[in-house]
Amino acid sequence: MTQQTAGTASLVRTGAGLTSFRLDGAGPPLILVHGLQIGQELFDELRGHLVPRFTVITYDQRDRGATTFGPSTYTTDDLADDLAALIRALGFARTHVLGTSFGGMVAQAFALRHPELLHGLVLGATSQSPFRAERVAAPVAELLGALERGDEKRARALLARMAPAVAPADAEGAAGARSDEGDRLVRRFAAARSFDTRGRLGAIAAETLVLHGRDDTVVPLRDALSLAGELPRADVLVLAGSGHAWENEQPARAAAAIGAFLTAPAARR
Missing domain, CATH: 3.40.50.1820 (Alpha/Beta hydrolase fold, catalytic domain)
Structure with a gap:
């Protein structure tokens, strides 16, 4: 070990x-x-x-x-x-x-x-x-659609609107915040967008x-x-x-x- x-x-x-x-x-x-x-x-x-x-x-x-x-x-x-x-x-x-x-x-x-x-x-x-269509709320559906199209810029913007804490911090932002947090979370959302084990x-x-x-x-x-x-x-x-x-x-x-x-x-x- x-x-x-x-x-x-x-x-x-x-x-x-x-x-x-x-x-x-x-x-x-x-x-x-x-x-x-x-x-x-x-x-x-x-x-x-x-x-x-x-x-x-x-x-x-x-x-x-x-x-x-x-x-x-x-x-x-x-x-x-x-x-x-x-x-x-x-x-x-x-x-x-x-x-x-x-x-x-x-x-x-x-x-x-x-x-x-x-x-x-x-x-x-x-x-x-x-993330099946019949149960996903409109903002999440829009985010998933952007990911499916490969529009990562739009996906990052949608994610920042849904969860403002992931938006890049400005000069007076929270100390230690990662400027790439939006990118990181977009990749994690993308990993699960087509998940289905039914x-x-x-x-x-x-x-x-x-x-x-x-x-x-x-x-x-x-x-x-x-x-x-x-x-x-x-x-x-x-x-x-x-x-x-x-x-x-x-x-x-x-x-x-x-x-x-x-x-x-x-x-x-």
């Missing part, structure tokens, strides 16, 4: 890039896969509740945090391959994988592309096809926990139930009183359920 100090940020080469990761705890390895806009710090609260039972690995995907890849386009399949490269670089034969929101899409792609590396799977607040999840043999906040207004509960209905070995946990950010709204409760599921007797698997 690559040498690192537990609990500290480290870098490891994963294919054409360097991936920033953090490893804490002891026990079976569990990798947490973050969402679209925020990096591995998303799991700062959840991590503390998981480390008594697992070796918890968090990492920054492409265009997040301290991870560095060349500025090129990529897909969720590429991000799944990055995850596989990280697992191999860290010396693990198999790991549990937890992905939430956009990270849940990466986790689905990983489970389909690299089943030999997967032990148990947790899919939180995610969807099989989040009709494909029956190939995933891993025991899977589908976890969703009952009050999630970003990804509807019906998406989670549809996803679970296609997975051959899925349980569903709906967290009352939680929305899309379940990992920070109810970290202790979620971690207890995740731990119980992933450490169930081997006969379950």
